[in-house]
Amino acid sequence: MKKTILVVDDFASIRDFVCETLQRKGYDTLGAANGTDAYQLLAQQPSVDLVLTDYNMPDCTGFELLKKIKSNPTVAKVPVIFLTTESNPEKMRSAKDAGLLAWIKKPYRSETFFAQIENALVNG
Amino acid sequence: MNNESFPYLTFALGEEKFAIPVEHVQEVVEFGQVTKVPNAPNYMLGIINLRGRVLPLLDTKQKLGLPATILTQKSRIMVLDIQGENDKNIQIGALVDVAREVVDIAEKEIHDAPEFENLKTATPITGIVNNQGNITMIMDIKKVFSVKEVLEINQSLN
């Protein structure tokens, strides 16, 4: 069965590009422009297998989204990966403590990108 | 008054002879095909294809307020260089009845022109050469064909 990935980024062009990239690899995708929408989507669609989100977004950052997800038992099991230009080690550690599965830095190489996604979907 | 003389292209509208400084004239061609552009004043006959260039063709007689040119074998188009908008130079074609030769006219031969009342453009004639009763009128084509004026007349007519 196809896996569904929720892509969250406030830049439509990036969001669309990432979704397209994933679709070509055989994944189903959903898109959200901000953390709030993403969380709502997730709550309604429990079939999401992975959340791939930007870090720096207005209103609700990726980090806040992560915390929301992990504190809701219904969706807490869904793995979350950050896809961001952010590279501050402190932030990375805090995110890990909050339950983040992986951190992909932008610009990314496709190999790394897909390996992390695969790994997340298999090992969660 | 000096003794200098300059070359002029002479041409005829009806029975009358005119002359314009040769420096404004690019060439003289025979009348061929003209494509009329609708909704334009009568003296704007349309556009012509001159070896790949598209030029507007104006009827000199109508522009001066005279009856329209009647085409004959001798009708010619003078391709003129005049000042367009923004002081750029543009080319236009001016239709005349007969195109004559280029002659040298000396400054001292040119006398002041008398007032012409019935012409639609203000004093386009800047001088007169009287060669034993043979009158040639020196025309200021800048005044006859100025684009600014063409546009003004256009606007008042529309």
Added chain:
Amino acid sequence: MDSNQKRFVEDALDLLNELDEGLLQLEANPQATAPLEQVFRTMHTIKGGANMFGFENIGNLAHHLETLYDFVRQGKMQVTDGLISITLHAFDKVRDLLQEKDATKIANAAELNDHLKIAIEFLKNAESTNIAGANQTKIGKDELATFFLRITPTINITQDGNHPLVFILKDLEALGTAQTFCYSNAGNEVANWDMFLSTTFPQTEVESYFIFVDKECRLEITHLASGDLFGCKEFVKYIDNHRSTPVDPTALFELAQKSAAKVKTDSVQEPDDETSSKNKKKNHNDTYIKVSKRKIDDLLNWISELIILQAQLVNTSSGVNSQELTEVTEHLEMITNHLRDTSLEIGLVPMETLVTKFKRLVRDLSKSLNKKVNFLSEGADTEMDKDLIELMTEPMIHIIRNCIDHGIETPDERKAKGKAEHGTVKLKAFNTNSYVNIVISDDGKGIDKEKVLAKAIEKGIVSATDSLTTDEILNLIFHAGLSTASKISDVSGRGVGMDVVKQKINDLRGYVTVKSEMGKGTSVHIKLPLSRSIIEGLLVKVDETRYIVPLNVVDRIDRINYENLCLDNLVNKSVLVNEELLSVFSLRHRFHAKTNAPKTTDVISVTVNGVRKGISVDRIEGKMQTVMKPLGDVYQQQDFIAGSTILGDGSLALVLDPSRLFQMSNN
């Protein structure tokens, strides 16, 4: 100004655009390293060029600002709104100055002094308080160092496996110069990796790559020495000798210390291309050269002439019965077609520069109006004629201003409506046929149809009894004198209305329409022809004159009797065409009334500015693609004719501008 200075000015303007982009990204992500590096690098480049070409005042200003950003890189200062603002303002001034044609005027400009003062003050503050940033990691950021990493997996991994760890190591290698050895055990699983890495990235950042795989591996990392040990022959040899057996870390360390003494610490190694910010110019694997625009225009003119001549050749040779001639002419036609296509592309550049400008605009505007607005763009790589981009900048700026000023509500208003506090202004660009489409939309409060209609009736633009479709009402906003803003804010300005925007777009032979939904938002759709001289159209005849109707507005063609168009004494001035009532403009009745009409007329249905109308001609003769020549200044008034084109037989056809044509019937 000499040619070098001119070159510098051109380059500088491009760089300033990149700088803006970097600053805006940095503003959105104050901790991000990539935009910071880009900003620093760009300022450095501007400084160098400015000093070299005689603009020391610009160089000096850039130097002081560059120092500020160096402080940030060192962790001595944080990126703040204030810092970004003074930088943006300072370089805005530089941009203005560079528009000056006189080099001495630029060099002597006193305007930069104020900005210089501000920059120096900022610097003093930073030095005195020396805010040690939360990022101690930034100290010595750009110092080159060589590290030794030993990664020992605690799970079963194969070297060519798909585990993220494998790819993380490859990502690390991309941070600088690296040599990696993999040692497998008997079962072909990885026992450990040894990586020698020289990079400008600090140790903490290198370590951070392993944060999320700490359950899958163990990391030992040693800072071997400052500088790039790969420049030392002994070191390289030593590593090479250990391809099959792992090095002894202690021995390695000793060797490294000795080698480091020999290796001169080179100047800062430029961060790898891959780690630059994401908006690096697209690498199409092309080399670019600068060519003067005049040369390009000349070239394009000659190509246009060639196309015309080739059509004439086809015409002339059709009468000659020669196989060889036909082959040659067909071949020539193929080549000219290619030439034409290439020439169309030459003058096209992507819209990216416009996008950065708009980002700035949205940022500045939303700040001054106390609104929160995001700017999104899609299709910034869509290409447009360079001149067209410059001409369209002002109209689009005005539309965006409108979106923010009149469209997007204040954060409180939006919250009350259940919308996100941040409004969105989106620019979308894409190609269709031979048109470039630009859609500027916002998710604001939309256009109040009733208000617009009421105002239009009040001003006598429409009568109360007219029945208008929603689209027609919305498009009334393009009418001069119709402004529904309750107050004229300084931002949108006086005298620059949507009517001027529409006029400018029409002047470029483009179309603009607006769509809107109350409470949801508004979108402005602009359509511009890609090439202003080559058009595709229907060749038609009316009386003895030939016209061309541009193909992209044509919907369908029908044939009816000419007598159906005699509507002078009727109330209903529309005609039944294809079972639809259509308002038809008859070229014959308007321009060729004096000669006798044939029995039937071909009616071409076109859609212009959202409205469907018909153009009636005697006969449609065919479809053609042709080079259009302007009529010239003399025919300015006759703007319903876009230009003329030379047909194969040397005669001329008049190219119609349908939009302007229909405006005539309103008079």
